[in-house]
Amino acid sequence: MAVAAHLRKLGVEDGLGDARLLLEEATQLSRSDIIAEPDRLLTDEQALALERLTDRRAAREPVSHILGRKGFWTLEFETCADVLTPRPETEHVVEAALKLIAPEASARILDLGVGSGAILLSVLSERPNAWGVGLDRSVAAARVAQRNAERLGLSGRASIMVGDWDAALTGPFDLIMSNPPYIRSSIIDHLEPEVRAEPRLALDGGADGLCAYRRIVESCARLLAPGGGLALEAGFDQASEVLTLLSETGLYSEFETIFDLAGHARIVSARRV
Numbered sequence: 001m002a003v004a005a006h007l008r009k010l011g012v013e014d015g016l017g018d019a020r021l022l023l024e025e026a027t028q029l030s031r032s033d034i035i036a037e038p039d040r041l042l043t044d045e046q047a048l049a050l051e052r053l054t055d056r057r058a059a060r061e062p063v064s065h066i067l068g069r070k071g072f073w074t075l076e077f078e079t080c081a082d083v084l085t086p087r088p089e090t091e092h093v094v095e096a097a098l099k100l101i102a103p104e105a106s107a108r109i110l111d112l113g114v115g116s117g118a119i120l121l122s123v124l125s126e127r128p129n130a131w132g133v134g135l136d137r138s139v140a141a142a143r144v145a146q147r148n149a150e151r152l153g154l155s156g157r158a159s160i161m162v163g164d165w166d167a168a169l170t171g172p173f174d175l176i177m178s179n180p181p182y183i184r185s186s187i188i189d190h191l192e193p194e195v196r197a198e199p200r201l202a203l204d205g206g207a208d209g210l211c212a213y214r215r216i217v218e219s220c221a222r223l224l225a226p227g228g229g230l231a232l233e234a235g236f237d238q239a240s241e242v243l244t245l246l247s248e249t250g251l252y253s254e255f256e257t258i259f260d261l262a263g264h265a266r267i268v269s270a271r272r273v
């Protein structure tokens with residue numbers, strides 16, 4: 001497809017996948033409709049819409065910002081420049097979290113750095129008796145999470161708050177989850193344009209990338225109930241450092257690590273003794 005070739009030439013890695021999504025959006029047709037009739041001609045209006053969407057993607061605007069939505073776990077989330085685009089590897093946080101609480105448990109859950117609400121709302125969708133707090137430092141992100149909670153019919157069990165990590169929380173919680181900002185400050189400006197288009201607050205993990213983990217480990221010591229579970233996403237090369245931060249507290253057992261599809265240790269989970 002010409003759009004795919006154009007995008008690939010400009011350095012867009014998955015030019016074909018992105019071109020398919022833009023075509024679906026421009027035509028308002030489903031993928032199966034397009035596959036069933038591949039030689040269908042675009043109307044002038046559809047062609048113009050496709051050109052406009054392609055120009056935005058060619059300028060390296062993330063697809064999730066252009067479409068305003070992104071699939072994650074079994075749900076679809078509103079996305080925009082105010083929140084980190086939910087990533088496939090973060091689905092492993094949901095997987096780890098679900099292993100830490102029983103299906104019928106009326107667990108109290110906390111998601112630190114809730115962003116779009118991807119982690120918290122996915123876990124709540126699988127645990128009908130649980131309720132959760134999703135907290136973010138960004139007011140704009142918290143608004144997106146609130147809208148997602150409402151749209152997904154989960155706002156009755158999800159309290160979205162603004163705060164600086166645990167400062168406004170008392171707890172205790174039975175499960176704490178977080179995908180904190182973990183990129184070293186010095187490398188952010190050298191990342192792909194799509195990553196730089198994400199909110200800086202969602203990326204910047206300080207000089208060594210571990211600043212948020214130190215705060216979160218400290219918060220969990222205060223907020224996590226005895227026997228409670230903890231699931232943290234780490235950068236592709238940070239899992240062992242995060243494990244060390246946790247084990248140094250002497251508060252946890254049952255450590256587990258989950259690997260992403262690229263083979264990187266990504267998710268660290270543990271249970272409070």
Ligand SMILES: C[S@@+](CC[C@H](N)C(=O)[O-])C[C@H]1O[C@@H](n2cnc3c(N)ncnc32)[C@H](O)[C@@H]1O
Binds near residue numbers: 086090114181182
């Ligand atoms: C990597 S994003 C994760 C978003 C979402 N949980 C996900 O996995 O898609 C990190 C989130 O932490 C939030 N954050 C950064 N600093 C914070 C702080 N001091 N207190 C609370 N949230 C913070 C950011 O605004 C951002 O939404």
